[in-house]
Amino acid sequence: MSEDDRFVIIGAGPAGIAAAITAIREGIAGDRITVIEQGRRRDPSRVRGFGGAGANSDGKLVLESEIGGELHEWIKADIEALFDEVLDLYLEFLPEDRRGRYRAMRGRFRNPEAGARIGRACIRAGLEFIPADIIPLGTATCREVVSGWFEFLEQSGVEVLLETRVTGFRAEGDRWIVTCDDGRELAGRWLLAAPGRSGHDFLVQALEANGIETVNGPIDIGVRVETDARLTEPLTEATWEFKLRGLIEGERVRTFCVCPQGSVIVERYNEELLAVNGQTRPEQPTGRTNFAVLHTVTLDEPCHSPNQFAGLYIRTTIILGALNPIVQVWPNFERRRRSRMSDLRKCFIEPTLQRALPGDIRLALNARSCRVIEEFMHALDSDGLLEGLCSNRTLMYAPEAKLYTVRPARLSAELESERENLFFAGDGAGITRGLVQASASGIVAGREVARRARA
Numbered sequence: 001m002s003e004d005d006r007f008v009i010i011g012a013g014p015a016g017i018a019a020a021i022t023a024i025r026e027g028i029a030g031d032r033i034t035v036i037e038q039g040r041r042r043d044p045s046r047v048r049g050f051g052g053a054g055a056n057s058d059g060k061l062v063l064e065s066e067i068g069g070e071l072h073e074w075i076k077a078d079i080e081a082l083f084d085e086v087l088d089l090y091l092e093f094l095p096e097d098r099r100g101r102y103r104a105m106r107g108r109f110r111n112p113e114a115g116a117r118i119g120r121a122c123i124r125a126g127l128e129f130i131p132a133d134i135i136p137l138g139t140a141t142c143r144e145v146v147s148g149w150f151e152f153l154e155q156s157g158v159e160v161l162l163e164t165r166v167t168g169f170r171a172e173g174d175r176w177i178v179t180c181d182d183g184r185e186l187a188g189r190w191l192l193a194a195p196g197r198s199g200h201d202f203l204v205q206a207l208e209a210n211g212i213e214t215v216n217g218p219i220d221i222g223v224r225v226e227t228d229a230r231l232t233e234p235l236t237e238a239t240w241e242f243k244l245r246g247l248i249e250g251e252r253v254r255t256f257c258v259c260p261q262g263s264v265i266v267e268r269y270n271e272e273l274l275a276v277n278g279q280t281r282p283e284q285p286t287g288r289t290n291f292a293v294l295h296t297v298t299l300d301e302p303c304h305s306p307n308q309f310a311g312l313y314i315r316t317t318i319i320l321g322a323l324n325p326i327v328q329v330w331p332n333f334e335r336r337r338r339s340r341m342s343d344l345r346k347c348f349i350e351p352t353l354q355r356a357l358p359g360d361i362r363l364a365l366n367a368r369s370c371r372v373i374e375e376f377m378h379a380l381d382s383d384g385l386l387e388g389l390c391s392n393r394t395l396m397y398a399p400e401a402k403l404y405t406v407r408p409a410r411l412s413a414e415l416e417s418e419r420e421n422l423f424f425a426g427d428g429a430g431i432t433r434g435l436v437q438a439s440a441s442g443i444v445a446g447r448e449v450a451r452r453a454r455a
Contacts, residue, residue: 005032007449008178008188010166012037013052014435015194015426017149018089018442019449020158026450030156034186036178038165038199041150046267046277047198050162051146053267054196054427054435058259058279059142060241061087061436063106064132067243068434069427075444076413082440089439090137093148102135109134114238121384122244130243138282166195168206176422190449194426194442197403198269200307203428204406212417213409216303217430219310220256220294220402222373223361224276227394228349229261232289232386236260242291244385246376251368253376256292256402261285263352264397266325273314276325276353276397288352292400293376295369310401316364317399326359327351330394334374336362348393361398406430414448415441423449 007023009016012035024030043049046056063083065072072079091099115131122129137145153160165181169191176191195203207214235242236258245254259278263286268274278290299306320326328339329347338360344351362370381389407430408417415423415431425431425441432438 005453006186006188007033007190007192007453008176008186009033009035009192009194010169010178011052011194011196011199011426011428012050012160012162013194013196013426013428014054014439015432015442016192017051017055017153018086018439019192019194019425019446020153021089021149022443022446023450024156024158026447027454028450030153030158034159034161034188035153036161036164036166036180036186038163040163045198045269046265047196047269050150050160051143052196053198054438055142055146057142057277057435058139058262058281059090059137059145059435060257061090061135061137062132062241062434063087063135063436064130066130067132069432069437071432071437071440074411074413074415077444079440082443083436085443086436086439087135089443090145093145093152094141102137105135107133109238109240111238117384118235118238118242121382125379125382125385127244127246127379127385130245131239132241132243134240136240136280136282139279140281140283166202168209169193170210171419174421190421190423190452192423192425192442192445192449193429194424196426196428199428200403204305204307207406207408210419212419214406215409216299216306216406218296218298219306220296221310221313221365221369222253222292222294222400223365224264224278224290224292224397224400225377225394226264226288226290226349226352226397227386227389229285229287229289231388231393232258232260235386236289244380246379248372248375249368251372252296253372254294254296255380256294258289258291260289262288262290264290264356265353266355273311274318274325275314275399275401276356277400286352288349290352293373294400294402295372297369307403310403313364313366314399314401317361320359320363321357325353325356326361326398327353327356328359328361328396328398329392330377330390330396331392333361333396334390346392347395349395351395353397356397361396364398402433415445416448421452
């Protein structure tokens with residue numbers, strides 16, 4: 001391989017890291033790979049840095065093709081076999097005795113009897129239950145895995161450029177030139193764009209600059225719900241992460257990222273944009289469960305910037321919270337009344353996110369999303385599901401949003417765009433919507449690059 005035959009990866013999230021590790025194991029020398037990451041080694045933003053938003057989370061590995069994206073609709077590879085590779089990619093960087101413990105969880109949260117019971121309750125409530133095989137690693141364990149990845153790439157000779165922001169890329173002959181904010185230009189034969197959700201603005205501009213046809217991906221906007229863990233135990237004990245979705249007023253709404261015994265946290269996209277998220281530390285149970293309730297919005301013509309729509313929700317919310325997230329007691333949300341400190345003091349649970357300030361989510365979130373979320377919450381509060389949810393024991397946090405940027409209109413089964421040797425992977429590229437599928441997309445792209453390098 002010549003000096004010009006370099007594999008350049010934009011983004012050190014699960015997709016980019018999986019691509020680099022796969023390429024090395026399939027024949028590309030580590031010193032011919034460059035990974036560029038705008039964040040630090042351990043970035044306080046939680047959405048940037050080595051490992052990205054996904055692998056610096058609480059590490060729920062959802063091994064289900066219907067959850068976390070539609071990768072199975074694009075690739076020709078066996079999706080189940082890919083998920084096995086993803087699981088290996090995470091567990092092999094843990095001590096051997098602990099690998100077995102997590103492998104033994106396979107199938108534990110996909111109990112047919114419990115699934116049938118929850119499914120019947122969902123039918124009565126007008127909802128749908130998606131059973132899923134889930135292995136919850138926990139935040140601390142997931143960070144151990146990320147550290148193992150970093151050491152592997154470092155020892156393999158991979159050039160990992162941290163705190164380096166990519167400003168664009170362009171084709172020159174048979175090479176791709178990547179420009180960075182420090183003035184550097186890096187050349188590669190193959191380029192993988194996996195910038196993560198925080199890189200959506202950059203990617204929109206880069207796709208336009210390269211004349212690549214795009215389509216709008218959906219956006220998810222909503223709230224993060226926090227309630228008493230005893231209330232959610234019938235579902236979390238059976239499924240860990242209950243995947244429930246509804247169709248209300250013709251709109252899709254779902255639960256996402258359930259954190260049993262967890263806490264609500266802040267993730268920061270930049271100085272102006274922050275959102276709430278959740279995490280679980282099994283070693284530090286909180287007595288609370290939190291989860292997102294997300295309204296999926298697909299905007300087509302004449303809207304060309306769905307993420308700007310979501311960004312307005314985020315910005316309005318943090319204006320109301322004086323640059324902080326806001327929290328609202330459920331009865332106030334339902335009665336269209338702002339929450340104040342006196343309401344929080346009367347609530348039966350205390351917020352785990354102490355910096356959240358009381359406010360009115362309805363002032364920031366559009367009316368349709370509010371109606372859909374309110375009706376969905378009442379459906380969740382049904383016999384056999386989350387009875388008692390719509391009460392003074394439940395808090396709502398905002399802003400909760402998942403930004404999936406525009407993506408290339410045409411992608412091959414190897415996730416190559418219409419431009420030769422330009423690949424895309426992960427959530428920020430609009431390919432996936434979750435940790436496992438993002439990692440799997442990186443494996444697909446890394447394997448194809450390695451195959452071409454061997455040819």
